Every structure is written in C-alpha cells, then in structure tokens.
Amino acid sequence: MTHAPLTLGIEDWLLSEALEDPDTPALFAALCQRLHGIGVAVDRALMSWLILHPLFGSEEVSWTSDGEVGLVQYDHATIGGRLWQQSPLAHVHSNRLACLRRRLSGEGALLDFPILEEFAAEGFTDYFVNKAVFRVGDMPNVLGGRPGIIVSWATRRPGGFTPDDLSALERVLKPLAVATHASLQHRVLRNVATTFLGETAGRRLLTGDIKLGDGETIPAVLWFSDLRGSTRLSESMAGDDYLALLNLYYACTAAPVIAAGGEILTFIGDGVLAGFRVPDGDAGPAVAKAEGAIAAALEARASALAAGTPGGTPLDFGIGIALGEVMMGNIGVPDRLAFSGISTAVNRAQRIEAATKTLKSPVLAEAAVVALASGDWSPVDTVPLDGLAEASTLFAPLASPPD
Secondary structure, eight states: SSSSSHHHHHHHHHHHOOOOOOOOHHHHHHHHHHHHHHHOOOOOEEEEEEEOOOSSSEEEEEETTSSSSEEEEETTTTOOOOHHHHHHHHHHHHTTTSSSEEEEETOOOOSSHHHHHHHHHOOEEEEEEEEEOOOOOTTTOOTTTTEEEEEEEEEETTOOOOOOHHHHHHHHHHHHHHHHHHHHHHHHHHHHHHHHHHHHHHHHHTTOOTTTTTTEEEEEEEEEEEEEEHHHHHHHSSSSHHHHHHHHHHHHHHHHHTTTTTTEEEEEEEEEEEEEETTTTOHHHHHHHHHHHHHHHHHHHHHHHHOOOGGOOOEEEEEEEEEEEEEEEEEEEEEEEEEEESSSSHHHHHHHHHHHHHHTTTTEEEHHHHHHHOEEEEEEEOOOOOOOSSSSEEETTTTTTOO
C-alpha cells in the first residue's frame, strides 16, 4: 500500500504549522510520530540545523520510536569538530549532496562512517539522509555550504526502507523545511533583539514598540558600574589586550546582575546600567530586588579581585545603587533609534558610582536602597551629587571587599 494519500495530509499539517510559531523539537517529534503512524518504517531520526545565537552555532533534535526526544546545542567552538567531520551529515553538507543512503545489513551493506557501524550493531538495517537549504536572515555560509536542515532517518525493518518509505521521506522534506525556516526566523529575531537590547526591550520591540517615544515608566533598583582609568588603559594597552580586559570587566559586572534577577538596560561606553524591576505596590519583591542588586555588586567586586587580567592590569570599577522610577523607551530619530533608561534615579546611580572614587568605597548605595535591604551598612558621608539639588547620604555594605 502506498503512503502517498496519508503523506499528503502530513504535508498539509506541516504547512499549517509554518503559519504559527512552532517549537522546532516538538514539531520534528510530531512529524516522526505521524510518519511512524502511517506505516513509514522510521525507528530513529535526527534533524540538524545552524542557528544565529550568541552562545550556540548549531542544534540538533533526535527522535526514537519509543518516544524519546532530545535536543543538543553546540557552541561555536564545537562546530566543525572531529565528530562532525566524520559524520555522514558533514559529508552530505560539504559535498552539497541532496541525499545519501547506506544499507546497514545484508549483501549491499556499506559502513563507511563510524556512526554507521554503531547503528548496524544496534540492529538498524537502513540509513537515509536528505537536506534542504534556505537563508536565515543574513547568516553567512559556513562549513562549506548554506544554512538549512539536514535530516537522517534509520530503520530496523528487515530489508530496510521500501521505495514508498523513501518517497514519503522525500515528500515531507520541503514542507518540514518551510515550517522549520519559519520557526528559526522567529528565534533569530528573538535572539538578536534580546541579546542586543535585553529581555524587556527585546520583547517590547517584537510586540510593536518600535516608534520614537514608545516606552514605559517603571519602578526599579538602578545599578551602575564604570571602569576606572579606561582612557589611560586604552592608550597604554595593546588593542587586543584592552578588548579582552573590557570583556572580562563586563563578565565580572553584567553576569552577576543577570544571575541575581536583574537586567542590563544599556552599556554606556565602559559603564553598565542595570535595573532590578520592582512590581508596583508590593514591598516583598522590592526588598528582594534591592538585595539582588547588592548581592550582584558584591559578587562583581569579588569576581574582579579573583580575575586574572591581561598583563596583570588591575580591574577596578565602582558601583552605585539607587532606587526610583526609570523611563525605558526609544530615543533618537525616527529611522535610527536606541532603547535607553532615563530618569533622575539613573542620574543618581551614576553620580553615586562617581562618588566611590572620592569616598574610597567600591560599592555605595543611597538611603532608600539601604532601607529595603538586610545586612549591615555603614554611612560613609553625606555629599552633594553633581547636578542634583540635594545632598545624599551614601552607605557602604560592610561585607564589601576593600577598595
């Protein structure tokens, strides 16, 4: 019996999924289950694709007929490694083949890749690979070819895949590629937006806040750090060393903020402006946010003291913490916007950080933050903050590392 009439229904389903925002692993698992359900002898399948992501370069989802589904993400350093180079998928990709088939048992068996020997030992009888290429945004060609999907199918059926099985696997490939392409496009947009703008700004942009002036005012604990002596360092260090120092500085400051539940609002030169959003009218979360900001500050300083820097250059920075409202929105000109935080609370956080230099304390917070947070604090001084009308009493956490 031919699979064609039932395969047509699967093709229509895949095209319908392309109009939604499908989860790629779930989509692939559902496809394999449907193919298995109409009698296509698939016992194992794997789909691999490239992804535009700051941490990962490629992903793959696997499925087995017992219902096991797995997703693996490979970092950029792993792409093109030995395991990939020895795989049938790499052979198909680098030689720009449309498909590849290997019988794993019987007279015509050909086990010319290490993984095929493993499959044969596990009782698989036939192995088939096909691929579709497409463009994901402006992702460049890598590993010798264009982005797309490569799918491998394996069966344990005696005699291997039938001609109808292979026909069904070929027919579902393009609609699968269309649905996967749509999903990856959405993920690329989300990855780029959140990586360069942050979670809140990225989400707002993707839901339509892309005009000049779009934004909102939120209460938050504001956190600002600034690298000390950056001009001198940039002039005295080799370019690569200075860039490495900057990235180490951001790792020491921004990473603890994110780990503590905050969000990087923007990078201002070598300054980091972060926010811990406080829900309106609820003191409990406000306390948690203040303590999260302080914990991030202490962790940032501890990380800096423990870090090895290029050429042994000291990594020094101050951190100022303030509480208040911040206007998060689009500023600039209509065709070139930036998402930024603007308010007197932001200004106070920046001025408090500047005071860490003269008051010789690496972490300082204003009284409103100290009132929310637990722990021991020491008043350092009451000082005027440049550009602000009233003097502020600034406090240092006693647990703060020495300057």
